[in-house]
Amino acid sequence: MSVPHQKLLRFISSNCFSPVAGGIAVSAPSRDRADVAGGNIQQATPFLTLNIPKLEPKDEPFDDPPHPHHSHTNYANPNLNFTLNTQPDTSQPVAQPAVGENDVYSEFSRIQEMFRTAFSNNTDKYDAPGFIDPDAQAIVPVPEENHLSAVADSSRRKYQQRSGELVRVTNLGVEDERYFRDVVRKTRMMYDSLRVFVTMEDEKRRNNVFGRIPRARGDLKASSVMKDRGLWLNRDKRIVGAIPGVYVGDIFFFRMEICVVGMHGLPQAGIDYLTSSQSSNGDPIATSIIVSGGYEDDQDAGDVIIYTGHGGQDKYSRQADHQRLEGGNLAMERSMHYGIEVRVVRGFRYEGSPSGKVYVYDGLYKVIDSWLEIGKSGFGVIKFKLIRIENQPEMGSSILKYAQDLRNGQIKPLGYIHTDMSTKKEKIPVSLFNNIDDNHEPMFYEYLPTSVFPPFVYHNSGKLTGCNCVSGCLDNCLCASKNGGQFAYDQNGLLVRGKPLIFECGPHCNCPATCRNRVTQNGIKNRFEVFRSRETGWGVRSLDLIQAGSFICEYTGVILTKDQAQLFTMNGDNLIYPNRFGERWAEWGDLSQIFSDYVRPSYPSVPPLDFAMDVSRMRNVACYMSHSSCPNVLVQLVLYDHLNFGFPHLMLFAMENIPPMRELSLDYADYAPRCSSDSSSH
Known part of the structure; x- marks a missing residue:
């Protein structure tokens, strides 16, 4: 043999x-x-x-x-x-x-x-x-x-x-x-x-x-x-x-x-x-x-x-x-x-x-x-x-120890181009580092902390109903029922199980910003750094230790319909197609080898993601994450500010414990977008 x-x-x-x-x-x-x-x-x-x-x-x-x-x-x-x-x-x-x-x-x-x-x-x-x-x-x-x-x-x-x-x-x-x-x-x-x-x-x-x-x-x-x-x-x-x-x-x-x-x-x-x-x-x-x-x-x-x-x-x-x-x-x-x-x-x-x-x-x-x-x-x-x-x-x-010294400002190596490329649009600064060459390209784009959706996506938002929880959501509240009777996150904000779509509490809910069901909408919690890499062109790493199941950031861009995407492609703009990301969410929480009656989550049923994201002028830190067939970051679809299932937010979570200074990677499946003219394929 x-x-x-x-x-x-x-x-x-x-x-x-x-x-x-x-x-x-x-x-x-x-x-x-x-x-x-x-x-x-x-x-x-x-x-x-x-x-x-x-x-x-x-x-x-x-x-x-x-x-x-x-x-x-x-x-x-x-x-x-x-x-x-x-x-x-x-x-x-x-x-x-x-x-x-x-x-x-x-x-x-x-x-x-x-x-x-x-x-x-x-x-x-x-x-x-x-x-x-x-x-x-x-x-x-x-x-x-x-x-x-x-x-x-x-x-x-x-x-x-x-x-x-x-x-x-x-x-x-x-x-x-x-x-x-x-x-x-x-x-x-x-x-x-x-x-x-x-x-x-x-x-x-x-x-x-x-x-x-x-x-x-x-x-x-x-x-x-x-x-x-x-x-x-x-x-x-x-x-x-x-x-x-x-x-x-x-x-x-x-x-x-x-x-x-x-x-x-x-x-x-x-x-x-x-x-x-x-x-x-x-x-x-x-x-x-x-x-x-x-x-x-x-x-x-x-x-x-x-x-x-x-x-x-x-x-x-x-x-x-x-x-x-x-x-x-x-x-x-x-x-x-x-x-x-x-x-x-x-x-x-x-x-x-x-x-x-x-x-x-x-x-x-x-x-x-x-x-x-x-x-x-x-x-x-x-x-x-x-x-x-x-x-x-x-x-x-x-x-x-090195990352801790960086966070505390005890050391500052040569190569930092900007201490906050988000220009205070994120709660925590996102730094830009390049000690390889004189390329400053990420500074040419406007930083976009959350995706921009077409106005029609919000047309049904008036029908949104929220929970009446005061101090925080409980397992029997309205928002829990939207998620099939069980919240997607634990009390520490960790993702319990990947799902086709997660409903978070939104603007019509009475619960506070600290509610356990408002994990992704509150912005990043780690100190990220976009850095120049000889292998991937540009990459992303964290100065903090990221725990498995933790929220990282949103993958942002200007959302385009299918027809709009065709026109933008003719103009040579850089587009991201969310339906080409690997379904790594299904791996997180897969306990089929533990429970004999385990069933892969299928609620709610999400229609095909028939839209694109334009990142040619506006983007955020996620756009610089490299591709890997064995990634440490997954894409989870989330809704919180509208009810249009066809246009969810793309939220990123850690698939494993990610040490400081280790590059973050996504599975772009069979699709390799290029977020800049000289970056290697993601």
């Missing part, structure tokens, strides 16, 4: 981690791509299992302390039983120190001697010139005819415990990168959509029940449900190095989301590793760490990290005993010996995050040194020195 898309997977056998081990080539079956295109992530992704072993972790706190009285009742769908288990797996006991609290120097000597002698019998042979371990299965080639079965078998093991087979993924082509990115994006979108949905349903339940009941942890329930459905990624292979589809700089608001995409397999442990019991030669191997300042002896200088091992802390996260060379600590030492790289995720407090924290993937590091020393609390701690591997994209945590 011909397999057009080759992926080189270097299998590092758990039997031996010899430096001379080679790799084998495995091809991903072409049917996987069709499965992803059809939305079947479960079948398309071969790296799925269910159970999460909790083995001797370096404990880290959850994003928020889980409430002990969470309800496990499924109040959203009687066919779905939400289960939540936040307790660590204690099936394997954690070894306790065998020394007294004051015997620190004895313990210091003991661990130093352990470092020196523990592996001398094993490692000497590995270091011998020309040695090849007879059990090194990594250098045994897999016949071509077995490639498909090697990958296909993994999808059938999703309910087994996490695999001990280590895999390194290399040599991915452009199409493969796009494929894996799409898998990760859809999985994260499902997680975010489910989390928002669970939280919104919990709010309804709380409003309908008398008395105080605890809030549901949407992040934990969403991950639990996805785990039960076998939708966690990369569980059936333990990936060493980069995770396909996860980019350096990707940001996560919740610790559990990192587990869902397979970046870090343990919900609380700071060190994720292959345990010695899973390795036939007894050597544990660390694959990723989370640096979050949980240990007082940690030192983080960006490219260089002094990382403290796990153990010895009391329930108040204070160092109260000596650390031992075991579990994750031993795995870090073994990764250093074999030269195995580890992924580094940084977690820290961040204002505006729904969890109060952000987690940023900062790339691959090598462990180059390990030692024991007396920590700040007077106990022996094991330390590891990690250095970031060269030639990687810039660290996401550094970009976050």
Whole structure:
């Protein structure tokens, strides 16, 4: 069978981690791509299992302390039983120190001697010139005819415990990168959509029940449900190095989301590793760490990290005993010996995050040194020195700090043409930046904060009726009924589920501007920047971190009828045709793999968008967004100031968490408009 898309997977056998081990080539079956295109992530992704072993972790706190009285009742769908288990797996006991609290120097000597002698019998042979371990299965080639079965078998093991087979993924082509990115994006979108949905349903339940009941942890329930459905990624292979589809700089608001995409397999442990019991030669191997300042002896200088091992802390996260060379600590030492790289995720407090924290993937590091020393609390701690591997994209945590300095005015690099190209038409300034050439073209257009519709569109506006809500709309108000009985946004203004058309409260409603159903009409909330790009001509990025499901801006222009558009095209004007945008709204909130009775929203039925938008003289920031077949922004149709279904507003929402300084992109489907004479096609 011909397999057009080759992926080189270097299998590092758990039997031996010899430096001379080679790799084998495995091809991903072409049917996987069709499965992803059809939305079947479960079948398309071969790296799925269910159970999460909790083995001797370096404990880290959850994003928020889980409430002990969470309800496990499924109040959203009687066919779905939400289960939540936040307790660590204690099936394997954690070894306790065998020394007294004051015997620190004895313990210091003991661990130093352990470092020196523990592996001398094993490692000497590995270091011998020309040695090849007879059990090194990594250098045994897999016949071509077995490639498909090697990958296909993994999808059938999703309910087994996490695999001990280590895999390194290399040599991915452009199409493969796009494929894996799409898998990760859809999985994260499902997680975010489910989390928002669970939280919104919990709010309804709380409003309908008398008395105080605890809030549901949407992040934990969403991950639990996805785990039960076998939708966690990369569980059936333990990936060493980069995770396909996860980019350096990707940001996560919740610790559990990192587990869902397979970046870090343990919900609380700071060190994720292959345990010695899973390795036939007894050597544990660390694959990723989370640096979050949980240990007082940690030192983080960006490219260089002094990382403290796990153990010895009391329930108040204070160092109260000596650390031992075991579990994750031993795995870090073994990764250093074999030269195995580890992924580094940084977690820290961040204002505006729904969890109060952000987690940023900062790339691959090598462990180059390990030692024991007396920590700040007077106990022996094991330390590891990690250095970031060269030639990687810039660290996401550094970009976050840079964007923060830009927002605060602490730095102002050369290249800013204008601090507000909207000329105060937006509530928040839109800057223009070009440090490449002397092109100032965006300044030649009049900024248009909202679209201009033909007068006839408003002819029926006199028949508009609004709600009588005073402090804010409720689920039983008139505007809720227009949306099928359920608002499209949660209490934080996040899009719950994409719809063919959303009705927001309008000028005839009595509710205030802060109403939950007035999300898009209040203008932008982020600090955007139109910048000159060598790849796309002009692009758009944000100085703020944008949460998935958040409103970004309206795509504006002068609205033309079909006949008017034909005349303007003859004049050579630049026109945008809304009916050619991809229907990405249908992906946001698609829970068909969660709920067996899920139906794609179809209310209300919208007629074909038979109009065009002239952006040749008047436009806004959205016009400079580039095209992508794997976009991070979607188009959602919204009505609020008139009732003409054929002429809705084009509102843009984030499809994923968009880090600061990352370019925003739209799916223009098979249509590539050009908003300026020299910009590359969108």
